[in-house]
Amino acid sequence: MTLKLYNTLTRKKETFKPIKKGHAGLYTCGPTVYDFAHIGNFRAYICGDILKRYLKYKGFKVNHVMNITDVDDKIIKGSRQKNKPLNKFTKEYTEAFFEDLEKLNINKADFSPKATEHIKEMVVIIKKLLDKKIAYKAKDGIYFDISKFKDYGKLSHVKLEELEIGKRIKADQYEKEQAQDFALWKFWDKDDGDVFWETDIGKGRPGWHIECSAMSTKYLGQPFDIHGGGIDLVFPHHENEMAQTEAATGKKFVNYWFHNEHLLVNGRKMSKSLGNFFTLRDLFNKGYNANAIRYLLLSVHYRQQLNFTEESVKAAENAIQRLNDFVVKLKSIKNTNKKIPPNKKIKPIIEDTRKNFEKEMDDDLNISNALAVVFELVKKINTLIMENKIGKKDAEDIYGLMRDFDSVLGVLETKEEKVSVEIQKLVKEREKARKEKDWNQADKLRDEIKEKGFEVKDTSEGSVLGKV
Ligand code: AMP
Ligand code: ZN
Numbered sequence: 001m002t003l004k005l006y007n008t009l010t011r012k013k014e015t016f017k018p019i020k021k022g023h024a025g026l027y028t029c030g031p032t033v034y035d036f037a038h039i040g041n042f043r044a045y046i047c048g049d050i051l052k053r054y055l056k057y058k059g060f061k062v063n064h065v066m067n068i069t070d071v072d073d074k075i076i077k078g079s080r081q082k083n084k085p086l087n088k089f090t091k092e093y094t095e096a097f098f099e100d101l102e103k104l105n106i107n108k109a110d111f112s113p114k115a116t117e118h119i120k121e122m123v124v125i126i127k128k129l130l131d132k133k134i135a136y137k138a139k140d141g142i143y144f145d146i147s148k149f150k151d152y153g154k155l156s157h158v159k160l161e162e163l164e165i166g167k168r169i170k171a172d173q174y175e176k177e178q179a180q181d182f183a184l185w186k187f188w189d190k191d192d193g194d195v196f197w198e199t200d201i202g203k204g205r206p207g208w209h210i211e212c213s214a215m216s217t218k219y220l221g222q223p224f225d226i227h228g229g230g231i232d233l234v235f236p237h238h239e240n241e242m243a244q245t246e247a248a249t250g251k252k253f254v255n256y257w258f259h260n261e262h263l264l265v266n267g268r269k270m271s272k273s274l275g276n277f278f279t280l281r282d283l284f285n286k287g288y289n290a291n292a293i294r295y296l297l298l299s300v301h302y303r304q305q306l307n308f309t310e311e312s313v314k315a316a317e318n319a320i321q322r323l324n325d326f327v328v329k330l331k332s333i334k335n336t337n338k339k340i341p342p343n344k345k346i347k348p349i350i351e352d353t354r355k356n357f358e359k360e361m362d363d364d365l366n367i368s369n370a371l372a373v374v375f376e377l378v379k380k381i382n383t384l385i386m387e388n389k390i391g392k393k394d395a396e397d398i399y400g401l402m403r404d405f406d407s408v409l410g411v412l413e414t415k416e417e418k419v420s421v422e423i424q425k426l427v428k429e430r431e432k433a434r435k436e437k438d439w440n441q442a443d444k445l446r447d448e449i450k451e452k453g454f455e456v457k458d459t460s461e462g463s464v465l466g467k468v
Helices: 039-057 073-081 086-103 119-131 208-220 231-249 280-285 290-298 310-334 346-362 367-386 392-409 421-435 439-451
Strands: 004-007 012-015 023-028 061-066 135-137 141-144 181-187 197-199 202-206 224-230 254-260 263-265 454-459 462-467
Touching (some): 039 224, 039 280, 073 086, 119 135, 119 141, 119 208, 119 231, 181 231, 208 224, 224 231, 310 367, 310 392, 346 367, 346 392, 421 462
Parallel strands (some): 224 254
Antiparallel strands (some): 004 012, 141 181, 197 202
């Protein structure tokens, strides 16, 4: 089966055909590092992560680039308020961002270029646009003249009839869906303090959109396969990225545009400006774990809105628990010495489940249906386990399937932890204590094992260890 993705450009689901066979170039817009990212932002990064992981599952070699916007209006304002140099101010939030990615098990991009390290590449594009007279100089900066690019609006379908020729927007914050000439380069003014670059096109700093054009094409070429981001970026950010890149080079920018819907709170987009947001840190302080948050954010189709409630995180915790209990059971059966013969039913169950999972994911990453397929498997196999009809080899095969699925989902405890001899000894002692019904000693040993980072679960097949 081939993967179909909804393409914002054509507004259709299309078969994904890579530019280079077996390879996929993916660019997703990264964070603006002036504060901690909120979990709405992380929904966007998780949607990108699921896409990337599924492409890999299907055998593509993925080259993923995610930029770091480390210069813009908000960053300059923040660094001046805190009286910190720009790079010190952004370093703190960039590091926090990467920590959060790791906690949420979001695979890091192959390249995470910073805007401030790609000014040269941006200037090259702006010069081309000036040469072609598609960009013009004004008093406060260099602007892209959208009336000179006939395809302007083709991505977002923004209303061009409302276009007021020559009307300009300088700020990085866009409130209205109104097409205007936008800043490619902003000439230095006193509010910028010591943030500027001396270049051929003047002393100043880049606009937001040009950053992504320069960094995506530098690392992925042009055109490249997939460009992603939250739905709010379609206009004006992606529209402008596309206009300036295509106008500068005369070549197509991107083949597939992938946009995720928003995470909502009480029906409104989670956002800094509305103040209705949670950072990961906020949720950890409330006692929620990263795995449940990841599960919640990935469990709804990326093109559907997802309403965030604390109940939904609790439901996610329960779902993860069910999946992980299942995996723990499989692990214990595959490590057992009990002699249960292989069950003939298992092979077709595994084949069907894999086929159905892939069918759903191939259909524009229909993850909620794909998860339903996984839970159906859990239900079926749990019944067979209770009937003592799952042998060692069966458990191994089902466990392998779960690991494959988890290469996409990234939520299961499938890592084979290295357990030291010392811990193994403690587990044996504890089993002995339990046999002798010495519950105090068993509990003491459980605590000791926990201190060493492992948790013992008692199952019908004996004790199973998991990482705390
Ligand atoms: P920003 O730092 O505002 O540029 O946002 C970073 C990424 O998060 C972008 O892809 C946004 O589209 C996305 N994003 C922002 N808010 C939300 C939200 N509430 N739900 C989903 N994605 C969001
Ligand atoms: Zn971008």
